[in-house]
Amino acid sequence: MTPKQEEAIFKKLDELRIELPSWAFANTGTRFGKFIDASAATTIEEKLADAAEVNRFTGCCPSVAVHVLWDFPNGVESAAPAAQAAEKLGVRIGSVSPNVFQDQEYKYGSLANPSADIRKKALDHILDSIAIAKAAGSRDITPWFTDGSNYPGTAHMRQHKRWFEAGLRTAHEALSPDQRLLIEYKPFEPAVYHTDIADWGMALVLAKAAGNQAKVLVDTGHHYQTQNIEQIVAWLLDENMLGGFHLNDRRFADDDLTLGSIDPYQVFRIFHEICFFEWEQGRPADVAIMVDQSHNLKPKAEEMLQTVMMAQNIFAKAAIVDHARLTREQAACNLIDAEECMQDAFQTDVRPVVEEWRRMRGLAANPLKAFRESGYLSRVIAERAGRAQAVSSYA
């Protein structure tokens, strides 16, 4: 490791902010059932406390993403108290996700429901979510839509597109100048024949139709097998249309597994596109790095620490790619040498430098170990024993 590489890693780690999802600290499961974790959080206060603990040991997770239906049952009235609770714990409320897929009315869709009344109900909820975000001091509103159909011929796909354009445009008009609307896509599930916002192209078209504060959100689990996610990231960066990420890993479909647990090189290739862009442009990419995972078997807070440490390590690897050399080798069509630029960085053990960065910032060299030694987990298990642990936020 050269001093220049160490400096590049320190700079990247200083800049890196990772947003944690409130729902990752609650009991979750699959459609087959839910297993109860004795340490799982059930209230927004408990979720914030757990997230704050992860931030305390990693120093890079100052915000918590929330789901309106699960975290703000009283709507906008819940926003200010939650923001205050977060502030007391040294974190803040991050992106706000509306929930327009769980109520019975949404059986046949939300913004693209054939019923004008239900389209309005969905839109009103999104407008409430924007108001909640304003009251909580949040920048990003991150809707995910399940609209689509299960059988050919059962939905008017062009009409659905137009309803989405109209709904998102109205939502966009309610944004304050500093807020953003991030449009997430997913190829299938729960709809299994067609999904209205199935891929990044559809999300891009809708974001452009909505207005210039709308961008695309890339959830790494929301792609077909073998799809080149880093190319999508490169194109969206070049179009100034990449709003952020929902990071997770997967094996089969949208598995919401721990980042980098299955394919760390895929994560590296995505982070490389961000670092390469920043090197070329001479400025950081304005991209929200958020985690969207569901830990139905692992202990929640520990799994989140594992995720954050993995993200830091892989970002550190991506930060030491020799971009000048890479550009030269690409231009000369030196395929092996260009690829070696990537492999050299990916195969470097950056952990000692990341640990050094933590020590310099007054953090524990190993956040997971320090968390385990802190006794937090046994304390909350005792505190939360006997609560309504069956409360679960994950559909």
Ligand SMILES: [Mn+2]
């Ligand atoms: Mn997501």
